[in-house]
Amino acid sequence: MNLTARVVLRALLVMALVIGGVALLTYELVRVSGRADVDRLLREESELVGDALGSRLPEVAGLDGVVSGPEAERAARQALATRPSGARHVTLVSAGGARLQSTGGPGAVASLMSGPDAPPVEPGSLRTVEGPAGALRVLDTAVVDGDGAQVSVVTVAASLEPSRDAAGAVLASVGAAGAVGLAGGGLLLWAVVRRTLRPVREVSAAAQAVSPGDLAARVPVPASRDEIAELAGEINGMLDRIEGADADRRRYLAAISHEVRTPLAVAEGHLELLGGPEAQIVRAELVRLRRVLEDLMAVARGGDEIDAERGPVFLPDLFDEVRSRAGVLPEREAVAVADPPPEVLLGDQARLEQCLANLVGNALDHNPPGTRVEVSAHGTAREVALVVSDNGPGIDPGVLPRVFEPFVTTRAGGGGRIAGLGLSVVHSLVAAQGGRVDLDSGPGGTSVTITLPRATA
Helix, strand or coil: CCHHHHHHHHHHHHHHHHHHHHHHHHHHHHHHHHHHHHHHHHHHHHHHHHHHHHHHHHHHCCCCCCCCHHHHHHHHHHHHHHCCCCCCEEEEEEECCEEEECCCCCHHHHHHHHCCCCCCCCCCCEEEEEECCEEEEEEEEEEECCCCCEEEEEEEEEECHHHHHHHHHHHHHHHHHHHHHHHHHHHHHHHHHHHHCHHHHHHHHHHHHCECCECCCCCCCCCCCCHHHHHHHHHHHHHHHHHHHHHHHHHHHHHHHHHHHHHHHHHHHHHHHHCCHHHHHHHHHHHHHHHHHHHHHHHHCCCCCCCCCCEEEEHHHHHHHHHHHHCCCCCHHHEEECCCCCCEEEECHHHHHHHHHHHHHHHHHCCCCCCCEEEEEEECCCEEEEEEEECCCCCCHHHHHHCCCCCEECCCCCCCCEEECHHHHHHHHHHHCCCEEEEEEECCEEEEEEEEEECCC
């Protein structure tokens, strides 16, 4: 998932959480506000019925001033007649052992309060009761006479379902609006983020275009003066330092080349004067050393300056030379050179000898002691393959894509395999002959295959 998608998804997640929180808070506020409105209605109605009932108590009291049960019941009926139930509430009065209910009121609440499932009377309490008609808010208020004795209890009940329905409707509306806002906001946010991150993509593309052979390229620095511009500037500064270090390395290599070529030339001249077969052998090896040095310099400079002569190469002759060179190695017992098929390929025999010698040397030098190395060949209808394989611990998979680059160092299984310039030289030499190099490595060993075209008559 790219950076744009991650930023947009995280922003949408934050927006969704905020919208969800706002929706839940709105739902709770509407629900609490509705309950507070119901409570206010219950208190007002209870107060009005209580006042009406209290004003009639002296009228119905006996000669002794005491209100009996029947007298209290008669006063309750009169009070309920003047204060019937409303559209949202039902009023009841408990007096003289009877529970009297006013007319009117919501049908479901009126039926519940007049039936056996009516909540018990609890004077002085305001509570929520869950029942068949849903949630009810019930207020019980005691009515006392002049002596402070309780005469009756006024009960006012109202349903909380309308306020809950209103809160649910608000929640649904906010949720729907939030979903629409998330969809529209997501599209707008995607466009804004893509435009904002465009300099990052430009910097990334420019950085990918930088290669070891072209260190002069630089990434564009946006004019925004923000973190992206700072990052681009730091990358350019890093490239400046790398380019400077590369220039120093080239000068260093040029100096080394000059210092080594001079004694080589002197040694070649003396050997030519000495003559003799031994001198000729040593002189041939010095010529080979000079060529290897020049190849190393060309690869290290990152150029395509290696020359190769393409001509017919008879595999048995090539493998005889490789077998001869391997026979003088200290680890010669670990090297097996198989008899090749009598094929003829198109290439440069001296360069191929150098390639196979490099591969054998790499396999011996950078694998644990006891590693076996085999050199073999096989042909197809159009190509001939030269294979150098070993049974070492293999190369770290993380560096395999870069293994043919100069100065790449790999570590695998404690064997300490180091690619250095060896594989890079082989790759450049084979490419100069019109061939290719493939490498396959794993826990069971490493094999390098050089493929060149078959020579045609």
